[in-house]
Amino acid sequence: MEKLSIVVISDVSGDAAQVLANAAAGQFRGKDIDLKRYPLVRDKQTLKEILAEAKENKSAVLTTFIQDELANEVKSFCQENNLQHQELLNSILHMFETLTDTAPISDPSTVSQLNDQYYYRMNAINFASRYDDGKDPKGFLKADLIILGPSRTSKTPLSMYLANQSIKVANLPLIPEVSLPQELEQVPKEKIVGLMADPQYIKKFRHSRLYALGLTNGSSYTDETRIQNEMRYAKELYQRYGIQSFDVTNRSIEETAGLILETHPHLASLGSKL
Numbered sequence: 001m002e003k004l005s006i007v008v009i010s011d012v013s014g015d016a017a018q019v020l021a022n023a024a025a026g027q028f029r030g031k032d033i034d035l036k037r038y039p040l041v042r043d044k045q046t047l048k049e050i051l052a053e054a055k056e057n058k059s060a061v062l063t064t065f066i067q068d069e070l071a072n073e074v075k076s077f078c079q080e081n082n083l084q085h086q087e088l089l090n091s092i093l094h095m096f097e098t099l100t101d102t103a104p105i106s107d108p109s110t111v112s113q114l115n116d117q118y119y120y121r122m123n124a125i126n127f128a129s130r131y132d133d134g135k136d137p138k139g140f141l142k143a144d145l146i147i148l149g150p151s152r153t154s155k156t157p158l159s160m161y162l163a164n165q166s167i168k169v170a171n172l173p174l175i176p177e178v179s180l181p182q183e184l185e186q187v188p189k190e191k192i193v194g195l196m197a198d199p200q201y202i203k204k205f206r207h208s209r210l211y212a213l214g215l216t217n218g219s220s221y222t223d224e225t226r227i228q229n230e231m232r233y234a235k236e237l238y239q240r241y242g243i244q245s246f247d248v249t250n251r252s253i254e255e256t257a258g259l260i261l262e263t264h265p266h267l268a269s270l271g272s273k274l
Helices: 015-025 044-057 068-080 090-100 116-130 137-141 155-163 182-186 199-212 224-241 253-263
Strands: 004-010 033-038 060-064 085-087 145-149 169-173 192-196 244-247
Touching (some): 004 015, 004 044, 015 033, 044 116, 068 085, 116 155, 116 169, 155 169, 199 224, 224 244, 244 253
Parallel strands (some): 004 033, 004 060, 145 169, 145 192, 192 244
16 A cells, blocks of 8 residues: 655644644545654755655645745745645635735744744754655764664664754664665764664564564564674674664663763753754
């Protein structure tokens, strides 16, 4: 079954659009719908990056923009690239403009008095979502931290946890047969951490992952020898490049994040340098 991709983009929180999208998706049970929200998008460069990803994934686009300039940018892009698009707030603003005979001030800050801390946190969350799972190696050059690790070592949840502390995180799955992106060579090694785990621990989580997807366990993905080889490859890579590694076996996301912040104190201060 083909997955339906929907992105919600807003220069405010995007809460309303997400609620509406989820309500609509609930009426189509059994359909695989992937919804991503990008709040607080207030500059054209960030918007262009999100739209480029939407084009690549053939996503439908829902927006709530206070600023006409950004709303028009999305409208033009979607028309040019044949993407489905609905702007959910602009029509209401124009209705109020007609009723009051007054032009809107087009100031996103009046919708929600968000402080800088929240703004930076949401940008970091957007970043972690955009550069998750090695989707775009260019993100490595912009990241505060890069997390490497074999599959099921909790790279994504750890990335999102740290993003909630205003840290821009990208992550990359390590696969022995796949070469590392060239961009990684340009990143200072102190900005990179590696994750490890006991093979039996990983095997259990991979079995659970396949079960959740309705797949059988008869693949190399859950083969213990294969997992041991992946862990050996990761360990050798970390040693070769001088990358600090962390064992996530039986550790919570919070515990692993705490260890990373302890050994990389500059990361903990990112959220406060506003």
